[in-house]
Amino acid sequence: MSVPEAATERVPLRPLVVAAAGRLAEAGVGSPMFDAEMLAAHALGVDRMRLALIPMIDAETAGRIDHSVDQRATRIPLQHLIGTAPLGAVDLAVGPGVFVPRPETELLLAWALGYLESRRFAHAPIVVDLCTGSGALALAIAQARPDADVHAVELDPDALRWARRNADARIAAGDTPITLHSGDVTDPFVVEHLTARADLVVANPPYIPQDAVLDPEVADHDPHRALFGGPDGLDVIRGMVPTIARLLRPGGATAVEHDDTNGGGVAALLSAADLTDIAEHTDLADKPRFVTARRPSNT
Known part of the structure; x- marks a missing residue:
C-alpha cells in the first residue's frame, strides 16, 4: 500500500x-x-x-x-495554548478561569525560599499562600521545601479547581502535599486554626488599579477577579493585611506582590499592622514589585 x-x-x-x-x-x-x-x-x-x-x-x-x-x-495567551506555566521548578497547568503565573513572581519565590533557608526551625515550617490561584507559590515552595507544612487559600471556585489539579499532579510526581482552603483572604476568620502559627505568609493578590490599560492576553483571558484591586489597586491587600498579621507567629515573615505603583502604599499598610523590618523589592526591570515584613519576636 x-x-x-x-x-x-x-x-x-x-x-x-x-x-x-x-x-x-x-x-x-x-x-x-x-x-x-x-x-x-x-x-x-x-x-x-x-x-x-x-x-x-x-x-x-x-x-x-x-x-x-x-x-x-x-492574543490568546501562550500558556493557554501550551497548557502550562512555570514557577520555580514546577510546571503548572493553566487555562481559562485561572490567573497565569508571571516571571516577576519568581523573585518573590526566591526571597521566600531564602528566608526559609536562613531560619532554623524546631518544627515543620508553616507556610500560607493567600490568593493562591493555580497553586503556584504554594506548590513551588512545597517542591523546594518538602519539610514545610504548606497551606493555600483561594476564593474563586474555578481557580481552586486548577489548584487542586496541580496539587494532585505534584503528589503524583512525589512532592509533599499541600492543604487547599476555600476562603476569602479578607475574612477575619479565614484559616483561623493557623492564627499565630505561620512562619511565612506569601501572597500574589489582585492588585491592578481598575483603570489600568492591559495587554489583550491579560484583559481578555485572565479572570478579572484575579487582576483588579479596586480604584487604587489596594482593596484586596488592604483587607488582607490584618489576616497576614493575625496568621504570623512572632518572628514570622511575609512577602506581598503588588502593582509597580504601590510599593509605598503596601509598606504603609504593613507598618500600620505593627509589622516591622519592612523592605521594598524591585523586579528585574527595576520596578517596585513586592514588599516584605516581619512580625516582631516579642509580640
Missing part, C-alpha cells in the same frame, strides 16, 4: 519558526521568537532548546504549528 504524498512531505523547521515569529510580531506579541519556538516545541513534544536538533518536520506537524501560531496571533 502506498503512503499518500502529503504524509511523507517534509518541511524545514527553522524557516517555519522564523516566519511564525514575524507573524506574531506583526500581531503585537511582545516576545514573538520565543513564543514561536515554544509553540513549535510543544507541537513536537520536545524542549525548546532541542529545536536546533530537528531540521525537518512532517507536514502534519507543520500544520499544527501554523494553527497554534494563528491562535497566538489573536
